[in-house]
Amino acid sequence: MSISLTRSDFPAGFSFGAATSAYQIEGHRFGGAGSSHWDTFAATPGNVARGENGSLACDHYHRFEEDLDLAAAMGLDMYSFSTSWARVLPEGRGTPNPEGLDFYDRLADACLARNLKPFATLYHWELPSPLADLGGWCNRDIAGWFADFTEVLMRRIGDRMHLTAPINEPWCVAWLSHFLGQHAPGLRDIRAATRAMHHVGLAHGRSIEVMRGLGMSGLGCVTNHEYAAPADASPEAAQAAQLYDGIYNRWFLGGFRNGEYPADVLQGLEPYMPVGWQDDMATVSAPVDWLGLNYYTRKLIAPGASGLWGDLAETTGDLPQTSMGWEIYPEGLYHFLTWVSENYARDLPIYVTENGMSADENVANGKVDDPDRIDYINSHLGVVQRATIEGVPVAGYFFWSLLDNFEWALGYDKRFGLIHVDFDGMARTPKASYHALRSALRR
Ligand code: FCB
Numbered sequence: 001m002s003i004s005l006t007r008s009d010f011p012a013g014f015s016f017g018a019a020t021s022a023y024q025i026e027g028h029r030f031g032g033a034g035s036s037h038w039d040t041f042a043a044t045p046g047n048v049a050r051g052e053n054g055s056l057a058c059d060h061y062h063r064f065e066e067d068l069d070l071a072a073a074m075g076l077d078m079y080s081f082s083t084s085w086a087r088v089l090p091e092g093r094g095t096p097n098p099e100g101l102d103f104y105d106r107l108a109d110a111c112l113a114r115n116l117k118p119f120a121t122l123y124h125w126e127l128p129s130p131l132a133d134l135g136g137w138c139n140r141d142i143a144g145w146f147a148d149f150t151e152v153l154m155r156r157i158g159d160r161m162h163l164t165a166p167i168n169e170p171w172c173v174a175w176l177s178h179f180l181g182q183h184a185p186g187l188r189d190i191r192a193a194t195r196a197m198h199h200v201g202l203a204h205g206r207s208i209e210v211m212r213g214l215g216m217s218g219l220g221c222v223t224n225h226e227y228a229a230p231a232d233a234s235p236e237a238a239q240a241a242q243l244y245d246g247i248y249n250r251w252f253l254g255g256f257r258n259g260e261y262p263a264d265v266l267q268g269l270e271p272y273m274p275v276g277w278q279d280d281m282a283t284v285s286a287p288v289d290w291l292g293l294n295y296y297t298r299k300l301i302a303p304g305a306s307g308l309w310g311d312l313a314e315t316t317g318d319l320p321q322t323s324m325g326w327e328i329y330p331e332g333l334y335h336f337l338t339w340v341s342e343n344y345a346r347d348l349p350i351y352v353t354e355n356g357m358s359a360d361e362n363v364a365n366g367k368v369d370d371p372d373r374i375d376y377i378n379s380h381l382g383v384v385q386r387a388t389i390e391g392v393p394v395a396g397y398f399f400w401s402l403l404d405n406f407e408w409a410l411g412y413d414k415r416f417g418l419i420h421v422d423f424d425g426m427a428r429t430p431k432a433s434y435h436a437l438r439s440a441l442r443r
Pocket residue numbers: 021024168169172224294354400407408416
């Protein structure tokens with residue numbers, strides 16, 4: 001099976017990359033990293049499948065050269081990684097861990113040595129435990145702590161970053177983790193969630209300001225998006241889908257790009273917002289240079305049983321599903337590219353910063369066949385190409401993920417990689433999708 005489009009089907013300068021994140025691949029126990037709230041969330045029974053955690057993960061901390069060799073051999077233009085706050089600042093503040101700074105310094109150089117442009121995300125979810133003790137994302141001070149972390153790290157590696165985003169998927173940082181309780185810190189509290197929904201934007205803005213002050217460019221924001229369709233033809237389902245769309249898709253882009261939160265969501269959250277939040281909106285909407293969209297699937301939405309504001313029931317329809325139980329719906333990606341372009345981008349370049357699928361896969365005779373992933377890539381790259389032809393300023397596309405890795409609360413059996421990882425021996429085996437992309441990306 002092959003990838004039906006090749007490099008030449010995309011505009012000149014269009015970039016292809018693959019993405020990973022620190023806690024999911026590095027091996028958090030190495031190199032003097034401090035405890036993070038993902039370590040303690042995972043150590044609490046019932047939170048992560050099979051009690052797994054990111055302590056060893058893919059051992060990328062020791063194997064990053066080999067992993068980058070594979071990324072470069074595939075013909076990628078960029079490599080998207082994240083940096084662990086707890087690795088750089090084990091206490092969250094104060095004295096940096098020199099080994100942590102050295103690691104990201106070597107990683108940046110190793111990317112450049114292979115002609116991979118580095119794309120760094122400062123925060124992909126491993127909050128240092130001492131900051132979690134102080135209330136984490138519920139505490140307004142986190143904006144200053146995050147600004148300080150940004151300064152410490154980017155003074156060291158900022159000169160070599162091609163793209164940088166402060167925070168990956170603010171919806172997951174705030175709503176999934178403080179309202180739905182599915183990710184660390186596992187809270188289910190509307191006041192905590194609301195504060196996190198605001199403080200994550202404030203921290204983003206402060207971080208952007210710090211990086212501007214350091215003279216950096218290529219600064220963006222990365223939001224994740226799910227297409228929300230009503231579960232049935234009732235007006236209640238339509239309203240529920242609209243609210244889901246607001247919380248998930250419109251809140252952060254509204255803040256980042258327009259300095260305004262959407263009224264339908266604000267109506268439910270306003271009673272819990274921190275006093276004086278309006279004064280922060282100029283910081284939340286600090287100018288950025290590009291927008292990044294992560295996209296995987298759609299959900300069918302209906303009102304939840306409680307009748308409480310924000311209670312929304314999620315189901316799936318009859319489209320083919322990945323091993324995550326996520327429906328495969330490329331039209332959703334097309335929708336978000338055009339919608340973001342019309343409503344938020346104002347001519348800024350748009351990147352698809354994550355897209356991909358998990359499947360159950362094994363190595364047989366040294367090979368991994370993943371025809372479903374090749375199909376998934378074909379259908380999603382197809383709509384990206386369609387958008388570029390129609391004039392949407394899409395500048396690049398990143399596969400999630402370079403490697404099979406620790407898929408958060410679902411642990412290690414959700415395999416998203418273009419490269420298979422044997423978590424016992426740590427052997428890397430490029431899958432058929434990797435080889436297909438390598439042919440498609442050849443210059
Ligand atoms: C995204 C996350 C990434 C991974 C993929 C499957 O929401 O950013 O870490 O979990 O989903």
